[in-house]
Amino acid sequence: MSVIQDPVNSGVYSGQDQPGGTNYINHSKGVMSWLLTLDHKRIGLMYMVSVLSAFALGGTFAIILRTMLFTHSSPENPISDSGQELYNQMFTLHGAVLVFMFIIPAVPAILGNMILPLMLGAKDVAFPRLNLLSWYCYIVGGLFFLFVLLSGGLDTGWTFYTPYSTSTSTSVAAATLGAFVLGFSSILTGLNFIATIHMLRPPGMGWFQLPLFLWALYATSLIQVLATPVLAITLLLLLAEKVLHIGIFDPALGGDPVLFQHFFWFYSHPAVYIMILPAMGIISELISTFSRRHIFGYSFIAFSSIAIALLGFLVWGHHMYTSGQSGMANAVFSLITFSVAIPSAIKIFNWLATMYKGSISLATPMLYALAFIWLFTIGGLTGVFLGSLALNIHAHDTYFVVAHFHYVMVGSMMTAFLGGMYYWWPKMFGKMYNEPVAKVAWFLIFAGFNLTFFIQFIAGSQGMPRRYADYLPEYAFFHKFSTVGSYVLAAGLVLVLLNWIHALLKGKKAPQNPWGSNTLEWHTSSPPPHENFAETPTVSDPYVMGAWDYDESIDGYVHNPQKAQELAQQGHH
């Protein structure tokens, strides 16, 4: 593409280990060397452990609630008060823990922290101390949530709608404080990424030589920094009303409950893109690498991320078509909502075009990328139903919506995350995973997810309302089917965890570059040394992979400086 440094004289491209064998994991020892680390990779690992624990917790709640929904009440066997209360707690905690502690932080905080500086050929993020602080915010927020669990739970739904949330006796105050602190963790990560991408790009890497994962993280960070403060303000207002009885949202005190919904969705709709944009960034990397093809339509993909981030701020009202907001407002929100469909469609077409004439490998990360395209297409298309005013009225607050946002926020985001984890696993840990087992787990997850959620579109169209502890017998088939699907999905996820643990303990040693990608993180050893690169790597087009030759003896790719030179020359013509 453009300016290229002298690629011939860089000695680190041998694909071999650093002399002395130290890397960021064994660089220093002791608990304190982790708890006080400023190394972005170690912070990424600490995030990995904590975010995956939250994932396990939220997933357990999901399995409990799906199990409760396997049966329904009958006149002889009515549902008990405690059964209803337990269910309401489960769906609330499931949503709150997974949204605030898994879906939002997973990709930026784990994979972003790990990979972003490496992709820039940098030593670390711009503000390593803020980075560590963000992890502590996450932990403190998590402790608040734990406190909620032990002190009466939470039954408001993750949406905290007033006036229910200001009138329930469950631990709303602690939960809002928890979400508030978690918000800061998110803001700090976003701030750091923006500064890092602006300041620490290496010479030769202009904005249009950025890997697309970084464009996606950049767009995400903009949202995190601009939208999350609104959540913080909203939660503070909620607390002020609950504790000090200042009338803001509660009509009994002269407030307006619909105002809360505006505030809440002003954050939470953009937050949907905090969840999905980084996932899309991963997919761009995966599709290109495993098709061994230059990504198609680089600038369209990059700009579509920014377009989605900006338009995402203007559609919050589509969650409130039935709330009584004016017909005019509904029309405007509907129109803008449809416009977001376009950049999303562009990305899918570009991924397909990248696969065209490629050399497609079905390694596990690629399987996840393909699953992503399937799930995201379904999620997006059902979003067209919901964006349409007339159709939304019927589908709103039914299982149709539940299925839709699980396809987008969970199915798509989770497959991208898992794909990214498998893709960067060799880099992060220097170990390979067991490929056949990983594929079986992928299959269980893909099948389980579709079994669980596809049928919910039908249940919702048939009128099954969401957040119901109990249901009429005509919906029994849908629920039983979905519950069985969720067990398959859970089995797949457990298998992934076992696969990872096995890789850590018994995995084959990973080569520097098992996939042949050309982004800079593959230009250092696996795992990278404490300071990331022994020598500053040379920047070239991240999607030109021709300079990497396959080497059977290490089952990986080795950099060929000669070819790199030639390709760089060609790029100039």
Place this chain on the structure above:
Amino acid sequence: MLAILAQTDKTLFLPPGRSTFAGTHDGLYNFVLWMSVFWLVLIAGLLVYFVIKYRRKSPHDVPEGPTHSTAIELGWTLPPLILVMIIFVWGFRGFRDMNQAPNGAYQVIVNASKWNWSFTYGEGANASQLHVPVDTPISLVLTSSDVIHSFFVPEFRVKKDAVPGRYNKAWFQATQVGEYNLFCTEYCGKSHSQMISKVVVHTKEDYAVWLEKQMRWWEGEKPADVGMKVYTQRGCKQCHSLDGVDGDGPSWKDLFGSTRSFADGTTRVADEDYIRESILNPGSQVVAGFDNVMPTFQGQIKDPEVTGVIEYLKSISTHYEGAVLEVMPGAAEAPPAE
């Protein structure tokens, strides 16, 4: 036979449409559905085709192919753009019709409360199910006495939130006599999933008869039976048990005649006046140990129904030794229902 015939208009996913909105809604739904199937098949088809056709033959492959084309990029943006604009306009027009009730529609006031629906008709009748005449535009004015609820009838494709402190409007016109489920679709606490009622669509003649009867439905019933019906149909049972175990509210067993103590430290014997006050103005004396969560039933429960509750409470209390009324007071003077 009729039941089977009634099923035939079931579309692939939707329940049978029973209001005038169903036509537009279902038409658009099917359009978007088939459009989605088209795109999904196209995308998934290409995906699978590419995976097979361009599968990796050797790790040494260095494939070549196009990396960008502005013409193609702009070209493939067009079909989705046109499609979503069509869907937007179609959906907006459908919504506009749903939003504005025709002049002279028959009005029903909907009051939602935890976890009970209350429908008030112009003629003064009140019921926990929505009864309407067929082929008549019905306009709803919705509000709530506690938290947000939402009114949803799947067969009618209609939904609107009932928000405290606001009056939201909705309307529909039922096209077929029958009974349809009415759900609460905004999460409203413990018994959200039990807040299910019915819409009963009558012929116009039957509706007039029902309305007449509903205004004095308690006539000819034993007062305690009236109280029992209020208990099951008006949502009291979601919070008050009959077996002595407290739920969200105190159990009704042995309530009448007992001495109540209140959050403010005062006490009082639960007599007729107290019960009446508790139903119409529950916040005035909050029983110690409970939250002030009982909605008021002022305007929704008529005096004879309150009497029914009082007599019913008497019949299940060991603190009350007197007689329980056998006939509704004043029943003799009331004009007989036609």
